[in-house]
Amino acid sequence: MQRFGDLLAAGVAERGPLCVGVDPHPYLLKAWGLTDAPSSLVEFGLATVAAAAGRVAAIKPQVAFFERHGSKGYAALESVLAAAREAGLIVIADAKRGDVGTSVAAYGEAWLSPGSPLEADALTVSAYQGLGSLSEVITLARDAGKGLFLLCATSNPEAAVVQRAVTETGATVASLIADEVAALNADDATGSFGLVIGATIERESFGLRLDSRTPILAPGFGAQGGTLDRLGDLYPTDAPVLASVSRSVLQAGPGGLADAIDDHRRQLGL
Numbered sequence: 001m002q003r004f005g006d007l008l009a010a011g012v013a014e015r016g017p018l019c020v021g022v023d024p025h026p027y028l029l030k031a032w033g034l035t036d037a038p039s040s041l042v043e044f045g046l047a048t049v050a051a052a053a054g055r056v057a058a059i060k061p062q063v064a065f066f067e068r069h070g071s072k073g074y075a076a077l078e079s080v081l082a083a084a085r086e087a088g089l090i091v092i093a094d095a096k097r098g099d100v101g102t103s104v105a106a107y108g109e110a111w112l113s114p115g116s117p118l119e120a121d122a123l124t125v126s127a128y129q130g131l132g133s134l135s136e137v138i139t140l141a142r143d144a145g146k147g148l149f150l151l152c153a154t155s156n157p158e159a160a161v162v163q164r165a166v167t168e169t170g171a172t173v174a175s176l177i178a179d180e181v182a183a184l185n186a187d188d189a190t191g192s193f194g195l196v197i198g199a200t201i202e203r204e205s206f207g208l209r210l211d212s213r214t215p216i217l218a219p220g221f222g223a224q225g226g227t228l229d230r231l232g233d234l235y236p237t238d239a240p241v242l243a244s245v246s247r248s249v250l251q252a253g254p255g256g257l258a259d260a261i262d263d264h265r266r267q268l269g270l
């Protein structure tokens with residue numbers, strides 16, 4: 001069975017660190033000449049998959065924009081997930097799930113079980129109910145060769161007051177999460193458990209050290225102000241780093257997506 005850590009390391013080595021977000025904001029649907037309807041989500045998602053295939057390692061559908069449309073939105077998401085996997089893209093479902101353990105386990109089954117209609121290669125999760133609350137989804141991911149990205153130091157400025165808070169151990173919330181995730185990867189050459197660390201944050205102020213095996217999902221480039229040519233300076237680690245961009249690519253419209261992706265790749269020196 002392939003492990004997510006190996007899949008990710010191979011994908012980034014082959015195609016580089018860019019991850020394209022599939023975020024069908026209503027204003028983007030309009031700019032693309034589409035209506036704000038479930039059928040448009042399919043068109044938007046499939047066009048993005050087609051442009052990303054062969055150009056980037058991964059795509060990251062933002063579940064919220066599909067969920068807005070209820071069951072039809074989920075059906076649209078299922079088609080986009082299936083097309084992306086078919087196209088050989090690594091698929092990260094950005095659903096940011098977190099809850100008490102028994103409920104998180106059900107989320108894990110939805111997003112990471114082989115054969116599930118919403119199957120992805122990895123899922124974004126929140127540990128703010130405690131690392132222990134994720135133990136079942138961690139086991140499920142391990143058993144299925146899937147990955148998780150835990151929110152650590154997110155790109156939105158208002159998160160800092162929570163994520164930089166010092167816990168009773170003396171570590172910040174962010175570094176506590178980072179250390180526990182590093183421990184999950186300790187026995188593997190390539191980590192399957194990653195961290196979300198935004199490109200817009202000052203890492204030192206979160207007390208964060210990067211671990212050489214823990215992959216990073218790095219949003220905050222493009223529309224949020226981070227610049228891709230600084231990727232190596234921002235994330236000095238041997239582990240795979242996925243630079244995630246959504247609006248700065250998607251705003252190019254269906255006819256301009258491929259060029260926009262190539263332009264982002266050039267900014268990364270590819």
Ligand SMILES: O=C(O)c1cc(=O)[nH]c(=O)n1[C@@H]1O[C@H](COP(=O)(O)O)[C@@H](O)[C@H]1O
Binds near residue numbers: 156248
């Ligand atoms: O987990 C994420 O991907 C994420 C974490 C974070 O700290 N900040 C962040 O912006 N994101 C997501 O990354 C995407 C960023 O989109 P753009 O700002 O348009 O590139 C959105 O789907 C966000 O939900």
